[in-house]
Amino acid sequence: MVEILHVEICQKIDSTLLQQDIKDAVKAELCLLEEVILNSLLLGTFFSNEIVKTHVESILCSLNNEKSRTKVKGTNIQLYVYRLVQEEAAIETMQDDNGELPVAANCILPSKEFHGLWENLYYDSGVKENLLDFVETIAVFSDRLVDPNVINCNRVVLLHGPPGTGKTSLCKALAQKITIRLGDRYSHGELVEINSHSLFSKWFSESGKLVMKLFSEIKILLQNPKALVCVLIDEVESLAHARKACINGTEPSDSIRVVNALLTQLDQLKRYPNVLILTTSNVTEAIDLAFVDRADIKQFIGFPTDLAIYKIYASCLKELMRTGIVDQDTIHDMSYLKMLGYEETSETKHSLMLCELSRQSVGLSGRVLRKIPFLAHALYLHTRTTTVPRFLRAMHLAIEKQKEEEFN
Numbered sequence: 001m002v003e004i005l006h007v008e009i010c011q012k013i014d015s016t017l018l019q020q021d022i023k024d025a026v027k028a029e030l031c032l033l034e035e036v037i038l039n040s041l042l043l044g045t046f047f048s049n050e051i052v053k054t055h056v057e058s059i060l061c062s063l064n065n066e067k068s069r070t071k072v073k074g075t076n077i078q079l080y081v082y083r084l085v086q087e088e089a090a091i092e093t094m095q096d097d098n099g100e101l102p103v104a105a106n107c108i109l110p111s112k113e114f115h116g117l118w119e120n121l122y123y124d125s126g127v128k129e130n131l132l133d134f135v136e137t138i139a140v141f142s143d144r145l146v147d148p149n150v151i152n153c154n155r156v157v158l159l160h161g162p163p164g165t166g167k168t169s170l171c172k173a174l175a176q177k178i179t180i181r182l183g184d185r186y187s188h189g190e191l192v193e194i195n196s197h198s199l200f201s202k203w204f205s206e207s208g209k210l211v212m213k214l215f216s217e218i219k220i221l222l223q224n225p226k227a228l229v230c231v232l233i234d235e236v237e238s239l240a241h242a243r244k245a246c247i248n249g250t251e252p253s254d255s256i257r258v259v260n261a262l263l264t265q266l267d268q269l270k271r272y273p274n275v276l277i278l279t280t281s282n283v284t285e286a287i288d289l290a291f292v293d294r295a296d297i298k299q300f301i302g303f304p305t306d307l308a309i310y311k312i313y314a315s316c317l318k319e320l321m322r323t324g325i326v327d328q329d330t331i332h333d334m335s336y337l338k339m340l341g342y343e344e345t346s347e348t349k350h351s352l353m354l355c356e357l358s359r360q361s362v363g364l365s366g367r368v369l370r371k372i373p374f375l376a377h378a379l380y381l382h383t384r385t386t387t388v389p390r391f392l393r394a395m396h397l398a399i400e401k402q403k404e405e406e407f408n
């Protein structure tokens with residue numbers, strides 16, 4: 001089977017060139033290359049073609065697997081052109097005794113804020129690729145008007161797993177990615193992030209009105225068939241908890257109506273062909289909510305393995321090199337080290353040290369891992385800039401300290 005090379009082209013915000021002209025120019029440039037680097041942003045200025053140089057911000061190539069580079073020849077090149085929306089999310093708030101409580105955030109996709117987020121999340125065993133395939137299938141099915149009574153497809157995704165494993169980030173990144181990939185069907189995406197936790201944390205009396213207002217706004221967005229509306233409900237288990245608290249009488253009785261209203265509204269949304277409901281949860285046992293029960297995709301997101309940890313650390317080190325905090329050095333791909341049989345040479349030494357640190361870090365969440373370089377610098381380095389081996393030793397100490405804190 002011929003592999004599809006997905007090429008996402010970020011057009012400069014002030015460029016008015018036709019998308020087709022940009023696609024043609026980029027395709028011609030890519031065909032000149034023997035190989036391309038995958039899953040890493042290539043700047044437009046890297047290319048020699050004038051159109052690409054002046055109109056393209058960056059290009060991202062990827063295959064539906066985790067290779068780090070590929071030959072261009074022999075692949076089926078699929079191009080997507082998009083421009084990043086610069087505006088930040090608009091926050092919807094509710095008044096309470098302590099001031100304003102954020103209950104929803106609305107942002108237009110593809111947004112500058114989430115640029116590169118997808119590429120910076122690392123999982124093993126094709127988690128991201130599977131999610132994309134699933135969501136693309138959902139889109140194809142609604143495109144072709146497949147009858148949901150015949151083939152079950154509810155447009156609901158649930159990511160569940162322990163805290164700090166990137167579930168919320170992955171939902172946002174998925175919404176951004178799918179907006180770019182489905183650019184020929186939708187003119188833009190809308191990400192509506194419902195903060196159910198603060199919506200039901202207290203003060204139910206205003207929640208009812210707010211829920212209705214929120215959903216009438218979402219339905220207005222859905223009226224536009226050219227908009228892909230992604231509704232993100234973080235910590236969806238708080239809805240189930242709120243309902244249980246009502247039933248047990250620990251919450252005012254009218255609040256159950258609010259929770260149920262929200263669930264009914266969500267159930268209704270699923271009928272729109274251009275909606276995608278993304279949910280996350282920290283509890284791994286079954287959540288007592290009908291609409292999550294029927295999620296098309298239930299994906300467990302766990303702690304990263306040493307392989308994914310290596311990629312997270314490598315990305316952190318690259319950032320430290322880019323900013324001049326750590327001296328330039330080469331950190332090899334794990335696949336390269338494997339090919340050499342993990343043999344230690346002066347060239348692979350530092351990468352192998354990083355391998356060791358990655359193994360040592362198994363059991364820490366992505367959130368903690370991304371904090372380790374900061375802690376290493378703050379606690380164990382007393383110079384502003386340093387070398388890779390020095391920095392790795394400081395990371396080793398920071399990991400030890402972190403593990404001690406977490407597991408004792």
Ligand SMILES: Nc1ncnc2c1ncn2[C@@H]1O[C@H](COP(=O)(O)OP(=O)(O)OP(=O)(O)O)[C@@H](O)[C@H]1O
Pocket residue numbers: 120121122123162163164165166167168169170280281282304308312365366367368370
């Ligand atoms: N697998 C991963 N690869 C790269 N970065 C990760 C990974 N997992 C988590 N992170 C980073 O950790 C931070 C926290 O992620 P996020 O808030 O999405 O996690 P979460 O699973 O939603 O957590 P919670 O359950 O506490 O809400 C983000 O900055 C994210 O980039």
Ligand SMILES: [Mg+2]
Pocket residue numbers: 167168169234235280
């Ligand atoms: Mg979260």
